[in-house]
Each structure stands twice: as structure tokens, then as C-alpha cells.
Amino acid sequence: MSDLKDGCVKPAGGPLLPAAESDKMDVLTSLTQEVKKVLARVGKEAIDFEASAFISGEGFKPVKLSDYRGKWIVICFYPGDFTFV
């Protein structure tokens, strides 16, 4: 376990967008929350992101999607730990 002694609140990068898209995300995360921008499309480049992660046997560390560029990648979103399906 390499990095188990981190702080309680350590924000990861989240979506890593080019500047133009990043401006749109600022709108997205502003108070209005009215502009929703889904950027993922089949046949288009994946949106890079950084997230904090738990890796069994390694501990906590930030993971970037682009760390795995050059390989086949599967991302599985799911509603929550300790749920039933």
C-alpha cells in the first residue's frame, strides 16, 4: 500500500478538456447548471479525465484515462458501491 496516508479532501482533475471545451465546462459547473454538455460520442476521441482511485494491493493514487492510451480500455460507470446489481 503505497499512498494510504493522504488527506481527506484531495480533488482529482476531473474531465481534462481542451481550453475551448473547458470554458463550456465552467458554464456547466456554474450555478445555472442549465447547459449540459455530453461530449462522449462513438467514433470520436475519448474525453480524458483524472480521478482519484483505489487499486487493490497498491492503495490510493490518481489515475488518468490517458495513462492507458495505446491500449484497449473499458470504462464501467455504476451507481454505487454496496448496491445490489
Add this chain to the structure above:
Amino acid sequence: MAAVAALYKDFQALDVEVLSISTDSRFVHKIWQEEELSKMLKGGVPFPMLSDGGGKIGTVYGVYDEAAGVDIRGRFIIDPNFVIRGMEVLTPEVGRNPNELLRQIKAFQHVVETGEVTPSGWQPGDPTLVPGPDLVGKVWEVWKP
């Protein structure tokens, strides 16, 4: 998630990196792994479990449910050129079929390698189609449902 983890060797055999992600913190992932997943499955979940607190990543991937505050079930296949090849999004009540995910990855890997295309339900070893003028109107000769 455990169902995907149970087939992890098959994903490794295809040289696929698996990442799971939910709005839970990394701390919750650790306890889920230690208290439940590792008891469901020897070794638990062997791939990185990512945290999407706030759902920003889920939002750009179109799977964040603002009302519930969680990422719904969505899975994405990304090729080595970083292009999204496939996505499947389900409401939370129904789990995924990891065997269909494996089938799709095998088919995508095959088409990238060969330039052929794979018909409905293709499995490795099944006939493929070679698109071109000669195939127009003749698919029935080489493939039937």
C-alpha cells in the same frame, strides 16, 4: 462490477485495461473491496476503482443522473487510438452482460486488424464480410441471420 472482475482474465487475455468508476470516494471503494467484493470473489476487484465525486466525469460521458446524484450504468469501449468504439447505458436496475462486452471487444479488435466487418452476433471464427462493390446485394449469399 464483480461480474466483470470474475472475467478479468478474459479481459487481460485481450490486453484490455478495465476501469470502474462511481461517485463513491476512494475510501468507500477500499472498504467495499475489503468487506464485500473480496468475499464475493477471490482477490476482489483487481482493476482500479475510480472516484467521480460530483459526477463531472459522468456528465461529459452522459451518464450522470443529477436527481439521484450518481452515475448510472454506462460502459465504454475505447480503442488504442483513444477513440470511443462502443457505449452501452442502462438504468441502474439491470446489470450488464460482460460476455457481450467481451464479444464486442473481440469483434472490434478483429475489424481493426483485418479491415473486415463483422455481422450481427459475430463470434471469433465466424465468417466476416469484406465490404466493397462485389458484396452489394450479395450479403445473402454469405450470411443469414
